[in-house]
Each structure stands twice: as structure tokens, then as C-alpha cells.
Amino acid sequence: MSFPFSCPFCQRDTTITKSNYFDIIQYIDKDSKDGILALRTVLTTCPNPKCKEYTIMTFLLKAQRDAFGKYSIVNEENYLEKWHLRPxxxxKKFPNYIPKQIIQDYNEACAIINLSPKASATLSRRCLQGMIRDFWKISKGRLIDEIIELESKIDPISWKAIDAVRKVGNIGAHMEKDINQIIDVEPKEAELLVQLIEILLRGWYISKHEQEMRLNSIIQIADQKESEKKNGK
Ligand SMILES: [Zn+2]
Incomplete structure (x- = not known):
């Protein structure tokens, strides 16, 4: 058993194996409206030696019982509820050269994905619009018009990702309206929007910043060589 994992504490992409993974399933067969239930709690420890933080999540799933009385989960992917217990x-932590308002909207959108996917998606759309306006200087009123304008300015994969999320269920229908309008969405859709924001924060702000840092260090090295030459070294 092994699967890829991105640690929410140190942000490293790692691989989780049996040695840093624990899960426990509790079956509850008490005549609920959803039938037999399963509570599955998963703990993963980050393999990064400098981190070793642990993440805990609990899923509520539909379960079944076979003719021999053995319980099993109906569909692992199709959970009824999911709780992030730790953290x-x-x-994710983003650097402070990204405008405060954008980070604030993103943090709040993350915090309420399960509690209120509607409010989360509304904040994510506001965050996306804030980024398009701040980073690309495109301001047109409706988010959909700004996304259309954006197509000629960004790399095709980023644009396709934005467009793909726009097409997802309710989010798509409401990207075309005012961003302050409250929309009806599922937690999974709200999570997808948050993931898009993370990819764009990295792809736009962080990439640009890192490129500037690298270019500046090249300029500095070249300047140093130049002055060494002048000083006859
Ligand atoms: Zn970690």
C-alpha cells in the first residue's frame, strides 16, 4: 500500500506507505435513515524528517453486511461526510507578497468547505476575481468576461483548468453571474475551487516571484564580474 500525499503542515509532496499510515473503521448498525454506517478515521504521519506532523481525518460512509454477518464499506469514494480533525x-501557508485580501479570502474559503460549501465557493470566486484583477489587471464586472479576456494572456493549461472548474455543476452556472451572489454547491465542488486557487497562487504569484529572484541573482553575478574586470582583478 502506498499513495501520494501533500503534507498540510510542511507542504511537501510525499508518498505515504504502511509505516506511516493508520486507519480504523467502526461499523454502526443501529437502524439509521442511511442504513448501516461506517466511521473511518485515518491518520497519516509526514515522512519528512524535519516535519513528522500527523494529519487526522474522519469519513462517514454507507456500509453493508453480507450473509455471513461481515460488514464492509459500500463505496470508499462516495462518503456522506468528511471531517478534517487535524489540522x-x-x-496552505502562502508568502506575504501575495495581497492580504486574496490570502484572507482563500483562508476563509478553506476553513468552511464542509461547514458551508456555498459560502466557501462564493469566497473562492471572489478570490479568483481578486487575483485576475490584481495580477493580470483585468477588470470587467462579471467574472465570466474576465475569464474570457484572460485566455490570451495565460498559458493554455492554467486557462483550461479555470475553464474546467467553471464548467463543473453549479459553479459553472454561477461564474457567469455576479460574484457576490450566493450559490448552491456541494462540498466536493467547493474543494475543487479551493484547489484551483492554490494552483493559480503558485503558478502566478510564486512563479513570478521566484523567476524575479533568479533573474536578480544573475544580474548581481554579472555586475560583480563587471566590476571585478574594471578593478583589474
Ligand atoms: Zn510535513
């Missing part, structure tokens, strides 16, 4: 919010 409570999956918001």
Missing part, C-alpha cells in the same frame, strides 16, 4: 483547516 482543522487545510489552508
Amino acid at each position: 482543522l483547516s487545510l489552508a
Whole structure:
């Protein structure tokens, strides 16, 4: 058993194996409206030796019982509810050269994905619009018009990702309206929007910043060589 994992504490992409993974399933067969239930709690420890933080999540799933009385989960992917117990919010830490308002909207969108997917998606759309306006200087009123304008300015994969999320269920229908309008969405859709924001924060702000840092260090090295030459070294 092994699967890829992105640690919410140190942000490293790692691989989780049996040695840093624990899960426990409790079956509850008490005549609920959803039938037999399963509570599955998963604990993963980050393999990064400098981190070793642990993440805990609990899923509520539909379960079944076979003719021999053995319980099993109906469909692992199709959970009824999911709780992030540790850390409570999956918001990633982003550098402070990204505008405060954008980070604030992103953090709040992360914190309420399950509590209120509607409010989360509304904040994510506001965050996306804030980024398009701040980073690309495109401001047109409706988010959909700004996304259309954006197509000629960004790399095709980023644009396709934005467009793909726009097409997802309710989010798509409401990207075309005012961003302050409250929309009806599922937690999974709200999570997808948050993931898009993370990819764009990295792809736009962080990439640009890192490129500037690298270019500046090249300029500095070249300047140093130049002055060494002048000083006859
Ligand atoms: Zn970690």
C-alpha cells in the first residue's frame, strides 16, 4: 500500500506507505435513515524528517453486511461526510507578497468547505476575481468576461483548468453571474475551487516571484564580474 500525499503542515509532496499510515473503521448498525454506517478515521504521519506532523481525518460512509454477518464499506469514494480533525483547516501557508485580501479570502474559503460549501465557493470566486484583477489587471464586472479576456494572456493549461472548474455543476452556472451572489454547491465542488486557487497562487504569484529572484541573482553575478574586470582583478 502506498499513495501520494501533500503534507498540510510542511507542504511537501510525499508518498505515504504502511509505516506511516493508520486507519480504523467502526461499523454502526443501529437502524439509521442511511442504513448501516461506517466511521473511518485515518491518520497519516509526514515522512519528512524535519516535519513528522500527523494529519487526522474522519469519513462517514454507507456500509453493508453480507450473509455471513461481515460488514464492509459500500463505496470508499462516495462518503456522506468528511471531517478534517487535524489540522482543522487545510489552508496552505502562502508568502506575504501575495495581497492580504486574496490570502484572507482563500483562508476563509478553506476553513468552511464542509461547514458551508456555498459560502466557501462564493469566497473562492471572489478570490479568483481578486487575483485576475490584481495580477493580470483585468477588470470587467462579471467574472465570466474576465475569464474570457484572460485566455490570451495565460498559458493554455492554467486557462483550461479555470475553464474546467467553471464548467463543473453549479459553479459553472454561477461564474457567469455576479460574484457576490450566493450559490448552491456541494462540498466536493467547493474543494475543487479551493484547489484551483492554490494552483493559480503558485503558478502566478510564486512563479513570478521566484523567476524575479533568479533573474536578480544573475544580474548581481554579472555586475560583480563587471566590476571585478574594471578593478583589474
Ligand atoms: Zn510535513
